[in-house]
Each structure stands twice: as C-alpha cells, then as structure tokens.
Amino acid sequence: MNILFMGTPLYAVPVLQQLHAEFGISGVITAPDKKSGRSLNLMPSPIKVEAQVLDIPCHQPSSLRNIKSKNLIQRLNPDVIVVVAYGLLIPLDILNVPQFGCINLHPSLLPLLRGPSPVADAILNRHSKTGITLMQLDEGMDTGAIINQRNYVLNYTETTPDLTFKLFEVGGDLIVEYLNNLSKGILPVKTPQIESASSITHKHLKEHGEIDWHKSADSIESQLRAFVPWPGSTTRWKNKSIKIIQGRVTPELPPSNSTPGTILPVTDSKFKNRILICTGFGILEIEKIQLEGKKVMSASEFLRGYPLLPGSIFK
DSSP states (O other): OOEEEEEOSGGGHHHHHHHHHHTOOOEEEOOOOEEETTTTEEEOOHHHHHHHHTTOOEEOOSOSSSHHHHHHHHHHOOSEEEEESOOSOOOHHHHTSSTTOEEEEESSOTTTTBSSOHHHHHHHTTOSEEEEEEEEOOSSSSOSOEEEEEEEEOOSOOOHHHHHHHHHHHHHHHHHHHHHHHHTTOOOOOBOOOGGGOOBOOOOOGGGGBOOTTSBHHHHHHHHHHTTTTTOOEEEETTEEEEEEEEEEOTTSOOOOSOTTBBOOOOSGGGTTOEEEEOSBSEEEEEEEEETTSOOEEHHHHHHHSOOOTTOBOO
8 A cells, every 4th residue: 555644743753653654655745854953954844853764755745735746646646545643734635645635633621612722622621532534635734534433541640741741642543443454354333523513723822821810720720731842831020021830629628719820928847949820719839840941840940949938929
C-alpha cells in the first residue's frame, strides 16, 4: 500500500515512526522550514527531521492550493493520505486523489471540540473525559465522517502537551488498525457527525492567559495546566508581569474572605515558604513561578529573592 504522511509538530513524530515500522511510508509532506530563535535561523519541522532519519522522501510545499502541489500529490500517487496535525486545510482536489481518500487524527471525541484547541479546552473546562478520533477528511474543519474513536478519562493532572502526546499515541493504534483492515479489503463503517451535537474551539490569544483571581481555585489551576506552553498564565505584581507555572488547590485550608488575588499570611508551619493566594472560591498554592526576564523558580526560591508581603495583591 502506498501511504503518504502529512504532519508537522513533535507529537506527530511517534505516529510517523509507528506507521513506517508497520507499513513503510512512501513520502512525507510537512510545513516549510521556519525562522526561529534570536538568530532567526531556518529550522525544519520535527516531522522533516524524523523523515530524514528514516530516509523517507520529504516535500515542503508552501501551499496546497495550487496546481504544483496537486501535481506533486498525483505524481506520488498514494492509495491513502494519513494526516496528523499538518496545519493546513486540504483542498478537495487533493482529498480526491487517493483511492481511499485522506484520514486524519483529531484529539477530541468529535463532534465535540472541533477546531484548533481541543486538548487545552478539555482541560480548561474540566471535562471528565475526552479522546481521539480517526476521521475521513472533507473540506470542512473537523467535520468528516468518524471512522473510529477512543475515550480518555481525565484525572485533572494533565497538561496540554502531556495529554496531546497520550492521545496521539492512542491515535497511532487506530490508524494501524484501519490500514490493516484496508490491506485485507475490509472497508470501515463511517459514521457522519451529528451537527447539532458539535462544539467549536478557538485559538487562544496572549490575553487569554491573564489570570482572573475572582474565578475559583479549581478553575485557575485548570488554566495553569491548559495554557502550557501557550499562552501561559500570567498576573501582575508591583507592575511586573509574573507567569504562574504550576499550582495546586488546597482543600485542607479554610476559605478566606480576603480580596481575590491577595497573598495570604502563612499560619500553619507546614506551609512555611509557600505562596498562598485567595481566589473567588478556595485557596491556590503556587508551586512554580517566573518573574519576567528570570528563570522558573519554586515558591521557596522565589521568596528568598522576592519576599511577598501578606496582604499585597496579584492583579
């Protein structure tokens, strides 16, 4: 079977490795090299790097919406195209090239959480479960028929990067199962999505990371995990920006009636050298913190260099 793989980020790499080991990938399409770092050197995508390691021919069209790209796909003549976080919508004339079309992994239980931020939104909104969907691509945004799904039960400790890798690891197994069936002549049942049950996610912007201390401690803690690495979770203290890297809810402490965002005095010796913040409901302990222009520090490290006076307020 002639399989073409389209993908870009790091979490697509294990899927490429698995499929190449199982079936042999004939070609890879990934995003063009991008300028990165202070020196703005051109950097290849993780998928390009891995394709070179595996000695798979790699192509990097700047767009798929031109005759040159269509001719490239036709020349490669794939039986199926596997798409794993390629990053661009694929036009209909390319979707129709392979005999078995294009299949795609989406890290949610479609039709829920379509769009660019399904993992972050599942964490942010404290969903009890999410999952991974193998779908047939069409011209819409995550609207194609469902081939297979797997559930994932959230334990409320996941970060967006961790959960993304876990979901795509499961997704790799779904693709292997699908391709094995195709090779045996077994065509899957494809279930159309129910539009009335759909929900949409949106790209998170920098300002979305500003912490609203009037929210509950649970809600803020979920934000800390959801907004890794982007857009991060920030607050202000003495006109300086502070990024809160990690925190935990402290149900063992009684609620405070202080203004949300207030740094609370430590009255229990077991909380010595810790940072406790009043929220709209509950108390959040800050475990890792980063002052603008400085390295990430534990709470105790931060307090040694920047004493926080009880009663001062994060805004």
